[in-house]
Amino acid sequence: xxxxxxxxxxxxxxxxxxxxxxxxxxxxxxxxxxxxxxxxxxxxxxxxxxxxxxxxxxxxxxxxxxxxxxxxxxxxxxxxxxxxxxxxxxxxxxxxxxxxxxxxxxxxxxxxxxxxxxxxxxxxxxxxxxxxxxxxxxxxxxxxxxxxxxxxxxxxxxxxxxxxxxxxxxxxxxxxxxxxxxxxxxxxxxxxxxxxxxxxxxxxxxxxxxxxxxxxxxxxxxxxxxxxxxxxxxxxxxxxxxxxxxxxxxxxxxxxxxxxxxxxxxxxxxxxxxxxxxxxxxxxxxxxxxxxxxxxxxxxxxxxxxxxxxxxxxxxxxxxxxx
Amino acid sequence: xxxxxxxxxxxxxxxxxxxxxxxxxxxxxxxxxxxxxxxxxxxxxxxxxxxxxxxxxxxxxxxxxxxxxxxxxxxxxxxxxxxxxxxxxxxxxxxxxxxxxxxxxxxxxxxxxxxxxxxxxxxxxxxxxxxxxxxxxxxxxxxxxxxxxxxxxxxxxxxxxxxxxxxxxxxxxxxxxxxxxxxxxxxxxxxxxxxxxxxxxxxxxxxxxxxxxxxxxxxxxxxxxxxxxxxxxxxxxxxxxxxxxxxxxxxxxxxxxxxxxxxxxxxxxxxxxxxxxxxxxxxxxxxxxxxxxxxxxxxxxxxxxxxxxxxxxxxxxxxxxxxxxxxxxxxxxxxxxxxxxxxxxxxxxxxxxxxxxxxxxxxxxxxxxxxxxxxxxxxxxxxxxxxxxxxxxxxxxxxxxxxxxxxxxxxxxxxxxxxxxxxxxxxxxxxxxxxxxxxxxxxxxxxxxxxxxxxxxxxxxxxxxxxxxxxxxxxxxxxxxxxxxxxxxxxxxxxxxxxxxxxxxxxxxxxxxxxxxxxxxxxxxxxxxxxxxxxxxxxxxxxxxxxxxxxxxxxxxxxxxxxxxxxx
Numbered sequence: 001x002x003x004x005x006x007x008x009x010x011x012x013x014x015x016x017x018x019x020x021x022x023x024x025x026x027x028x029x030x031x032x033x034x035x036x037x038x039x040x041x042x043x044x045x046x047x048x049x050x051x052x053x054x055x056x057x058x059x060x061x062x063x064x065x066x067x068x069x070x071x072x073x074x075x076x077x078x079x080x081x082x083x084x085x086x087x088x089x090x091x092x093x094x095x096x097x098x099x100x101x102x103x104x105x106x107x108x109x110x111x112x113x114x115x116x117x118x119x120x121x122x123x124x125x126x127x128x129x130x131x132x133x134x135x136x137x138x139x140x141x142x143x144x145x146x147x148x149x150x151x152x153x154x155x156x157x158x159x160x161x162x163x164x165x166x167x168x169x170x171x172x173x174x175x176x177x178x179x180x181x182x183x184x185x186x187x188x189x190x191x192x193x194x195x196x197x198x199x200x201x202x203x204x205x206x207x208x209x210x211x212x213x214x215x216x217x218x219x220x221x222x223x224x225x226x227x228x229x230x231x232x233x234x235x236x237x238x239x240x241x242x243x244x245x246x247x248x249x250x251x252x253x254x255x256x257x258x259x260x261x262x263x264x265x266x267x268x269x270x271x272x273x274x275x276x277x278x279x280x281x282x283x284x285x286x287x288x289x290x291x292x293x294x295x296x297x298x299x300x301x302x303x304x305x306x307x308x309x310x311x312x313x314x315x316x317x318x319x320x321x322x323x
Numbered sequence: 324x325x326x327x328x329x330x331x332x333x334x335x336x337x338x339x340x341x342x343x344x345x346x347x348x349x350x351x352x353x354x355x356x357x358x359x360x361x362x363x364x365x366x367x368x369x370x371x372x373x374x375x376x377x378x379x380x381x382x383x384x385x386x387x388x389x390x391x392x393x394x395x396x397x398x399x400x401x402x403x404x405x406x407x408x409x410x411x412x413x414x415x416x417x418x419x420x421x422x423x424x425x426x427x428x429x430x431x432x433x434x435x436x437x438x439x440x441x442x443x444x445x446x447x448x449x450x451x452x453x454x455x456x457x458x459x460x461x462x463x464x465x466x467x468x469x470x471x472x473x474x475x476x477x478x479x480x481x482x483x484x485x486x487x488x489x490x491x492x493x494x495x496x497x498x499x500x501x502x503x504x505x506x507x508x509x510x511x512x513x514x515x516x517x518x519x520x521x522x523x524x525x526x527x528x529x530x531x532x533x534x535x536x537x538x539x540x541x542x543x544x545x546x547x548x549x550x551x552x553x554x555x556x557x558x559x560x561x562x563x564x565x566x567x568x569x570x571x572x573x574x575x576x577x578x579x580x581x582x583x584x585x586x587x588x589x590x591x592x593x594x595x596x597x598x599x600x601x602x603x604x605x606x607x608x609x610x611x612x613x614x615x616x617x618x619x620x621x622x623x624x625x626x627x628x629x630x631x632x633x634x635x636x637x638x639x640x641x642x643x644x645x646x647x648x649x650x651x652x653x654x655x656x657x658x659x660x661x662x663x664x665x666x667x668x669x670x671x672x673x674x675x676x677x678x679x680x681x682x683x684x685x686x687x688x689x690x691x692x693x694x695x696x697x698x699x700x701x702x703x704x705x706x707x708x709x710x711x712x713x714x715x716x717x718x719x720x721x722x723x724x725x726x727x728x729x730x731x732x733x734x735x736x737x738x739x740x741x742x743x744x745x746x747x748x749x750x751x752x753x754x755x756x757x758x759x760x761x762x763x764x765x766x767x768x769x770x771x772x773x774x775x776x777x778x779x780x781x782x783x784x785x786x787x788x789x790x791x792x793x794x795x796x797x798x799x800x801x802x803x804x805x806x807x808x809x810x811x812x813x814x815x816x817x818x819x820x821x822x823x824x825x826x827x828x829x830x831x832x833x834x835x836x837x838x839x840x841x842x843x844x845x846x847x848x849x850x851x852x853x854x855x856x857x858x859x860x861x862x863x864x865x866x867x868x869x870x871x872x873x874x875x876x877x878x879x880x881x882x883x884x885x886x887x888x889x890x891x
Contacts, residue, residue, distance in 0.1 A: 054475050273560070
C-alpha cells in the first residue's frame with residue numbers, strides 16, 4: 001500500500017510538471033504582448049519595454065518558466081494577474097470554495113436522484129416507471145446546462161419569485177457592499193445552480209447505475225445468493241449494489257475532479273465567481289497567470305481525486321491489489 | 324405486437340418540441356437602426372436626497388488606484404470620487420466636454436513659449452473624506468506617483484515625454500519639471516503641449532492623500548475628495564461608494580451610497596434583476612439583442628418615459644469605428660482606391676449590424692463631442708454611391724492599378740456584428756474588383772497582429788475609444804507617421820504623410836478655438852485627399868436602470884454620471 005502511494009505521488013509530480021510546461025508553452029505561442037496591454041494605448045516602445053521588464057516578460061522563455069516554477073514551489077505563489085495585478089493565489093482561494101460548493105452540493109443532489117432512480121429502473125426494466133425515467137434521462141442529457149439555468153432563473157427566480165435569480169452569498173456572512181450573506185442566503189442562492197449542475201450528471205448516472213445494476217443482477221454470485229434463500233433486499237444491498245457501484249465510484253471521482261476545475265456554464269449563468277468563471281475570463285483577456293493558475297489547480301484536483309478513488313477501490317473491493 | 328421503443332421515441336420528440344418552443348419564447352429581433360440617438364441621458368431631475376443604489380457589473384473594474392485604473396468603468400467611478408485640477412462639468416454634450424477648473428481656481432496660465440504651465444490651487448477648497456485638505460502639493464504628489472517607474476502607470480505614455488526630467492527618472496527625489504511654490508503647481512514642459520489640460524483632467528491626476536504608497540499592484544483603499552469616496556473595495560467582489568461628508572463643491576451628490584455587490588453578473592440575469600427591482604443598475608448588462616425590446620418598453624418615447632419613469636438610455640460615446648486601409652501595402656497604396664472604398668461602403672447598413680441604435684453612421688474621423696468635429700466636413704455618403712466609386716477605380720486603373728485586387732481584412736472573432744459587416748464589406752467591394760478575404764482573431768491578438776510593421780493585412784476592422792475628448796487622441800495617435808512603430812503601434816493605416824504629420828504636430832501645440840479649427844481642417848482634407856480610413860460609425864452606450872432611479876445624466880467623457888443619480 002505504501003509503495004503504491006509513493007509511486008502514485010511520484011507520477012503525480014511528473015504529471016504536474018508536464019501540465020505546467022504545456023500550459024506555459026501554449027499561451028506563449030499566442031502573439032499577445034501583455035506588456036503592451038498594461039502599458040497603455042499610446043505607450044512608446046521604451047515604456048512597453050519597462051513594463052515588460054517589471055512583469056518579467058523580457059527574459060528568455062525557459063528563464064520565465066524557471067522563475068514561475070520557483071515562485072510556485074518555494075513561495076507557493078501563482079503570480080499576479082496581468083489585468084488587475086491581483087495575486088492569483090488570492091483569486092483562486094476565493095474562487096475555489098465557490099466551485100467546491102457548487103460541485104459537491106451538486107454531486108450530493110445528483111447522487112440522491114440518480115441512485116434510487118437507477119436502481120428502481122434496473123429492478124423494473126421496461127416498466128412505465130422505467131420508461132418515464134429514460135425519457136427524463138434523455139431530456140436531462142439533451143438540455144444544455146446554459147439553457148436549463150436561464151429557464152430556471154426566468155421561471156423560478158423572476159416570474160415566480162421563489163428563489164434568487166442569480167448570485168453568490170458568502171457562507172460566513174455579508175461583507176460591506178454585499179446584499180446577502182450567511183448560511184440561509186448561501187443555501188437559497190445555491191439551489192438553482194445545484195439543480196442546473198445536477199441535471200446533466202444525474203441523467204448520465206441514472207443510465208450508468210441502471211445498466212451496472214442490471215448487469216450485476218445477472219451474475220452467478222447473485223443467483224447463488226437468491227438460491228440460498230437470501231431476502232431480495234439483502235441480495236441487492238449486500239451483493240449486487242456493492243459491485244455495481246464500482247464504475248460509479250470511478251466516474252464520480254473523475255467527474256468531481258474535472259468539475260472542480262470549473263463548472264463553467266453554471267458559474268457564468270448564475271454569476272458565481274468560481275474557477276470556471278475565472279478560467280473563461282482569463283482566456284478572453286489573455287491573462288496568463290490566471291489561466292496557468294486555474295489549469296494547475298484543476299490538474300492538482302484531478303491527480304488528487306484519482307489517487308483518492310484508487311485508494312477507495314481497495315476499500316470497496318478487497319480483491320483489488322494496490323501494490 | 325407491442326413496440327415500447329416507439330413510445331419512448333414519441334415521448335422524446337414531444338419533449339423536444341416543447342423544449343424548442345420554450346426556448347423560442349422571449350427572443351427578440353434586433354433591427355439595427357441608428358437614427359435619433361439622443362445627445363445623452365437626461366432622466367427626470369426631480370430627485371430626493373438619500374437612498375442607496377444597488378448595482379453590479381458584468382465585467383467589473385480593474386483598479387481603484389488612480390495611477391493604474393484604465394477601464395471605462397473605473398473612470399466612471401473616479402469621476403464621482405475624484406477631484407482634479409480641471410474637470411468636465413456634470414452636463415450633457417456639448418457643455419459636458421468643456422473643461423473647467425475644479426480644484427484649480429482658474430484655467431492654467433501658459434507661458435508665451437508654451438513651456439511653463441501654472442495651476443493655482445487654493446488650499447482647503449476641497450477636502451478628502453478623512454479631512455485632509457487638497458493643495459497644490461496634492462497634485463504634485465499625484466503626478467510624481469504616476470510617473471514613478473515602480474508604479475508602472477499607463478499615464479507615463481500620456482505625459483512622460485512632455486514633463487521635463489520625467490524621462491529616465493528613477494523615482495527618487497522629485498522630477499525637475501514638477502514644482503510647487505505656495506499654492507501654485509508649476510509644470511515645465513519639454514515642448515509646447517496643447518493637450519496638457521486634457522491630460523491633467525484624466526483620472527490619473529485624481530487628488531491622492533499625502534504619502535499614498537507606491538504600489539504597482541494597486542492600493543485597495545484610498546480616500547476621496549470628490550462628491551463621493553470609496554468606502555470599501557474588495558477586488559473582484561464588491562465596491563462601496565459613499566457620500567464625502569467634507570465635500571462642499573458644486574457637483575451633485577444626492578444619493579448616500581452606491582453598492583456594487585457583484586463583479587461577475589451574467590448580463591441577462593442582471594437585466595432580470597433590474598426589471599424586478601432587486602438591482603438598480605448594471606452598467607454593462609444591456610446587450611445588442613436586448614436593446615430593442617428594452618427601448619420599446621422603457622426607453623425614450625415609451626409609455627414609461629411618458630410617465631416620467633424612463634429606465635433605458637442610449638447615449639453617444641467618444642468613439643469611432645473605422646476600416647484602416649494599409650497604405651504601406653500595394654493593395655491600397657493608391658489614394659484613389661481608398662477613396663473608392665469610401666464611396667462603396669454602406670455605412671448605414673453596417674451600423675445596423677451593431678444593434679438597435681447601437682451606433683450613429685458617419686464618415687467623420689472625429690466623434691461628435693470632440694473639438695473640431697463640427698468643423699470637419701462630411702465628405703462621403705452614408706449609403707453607397709457605386710457610380711462614383713467605379714469612376715474613381717477607373718481613374719486608379721488609368722494610373723496602373725490592376726484589378727481584381729485581393730484585400731486581406733483582419734476582424735474580431737466571436738463578434739456576430741463583425742461577421743455580418745464583413746459579409747457586407749465583401750459584397751460592397753466586389754463591384755470595384757476588390758475581393759475581400761477575412762481573417763478573424765481574438766481581439767487582443769488582432770490588435771497586436773495589426774500593429775506589427777509590415778503586417779500583411781490590407782484592412783484593419785477597428786474602433787477607438789478616446790481617453791479624453793481631444794482630437795489629438797484620434798488623429799495624432801492613429802494617423803501620424805510618428806505613431807508608426809516596429810510593433811505595438813496604433814497607426815494601422817501605416818499612414819505617413821509629411822504634410823499631414825507637420826500639420827498635426829502644429830495643431831497639437833495650439834489651444835482653444837484655433838486647435839479645434841486646425842484639427843477639423845486636417846480631418847477634412849486628409850479624408851478627402853488621402854482617405855487612409857473609411858470611418859463608418861460612432862458607437863453608443865446602453866444603460867438600464869430600475870424604476871426607482873432617476874436624474875440620469877450622460878457626461879460625454881465619463882458616461883453615466885454616478886454623482887448625479889437620485890432616487891425618484
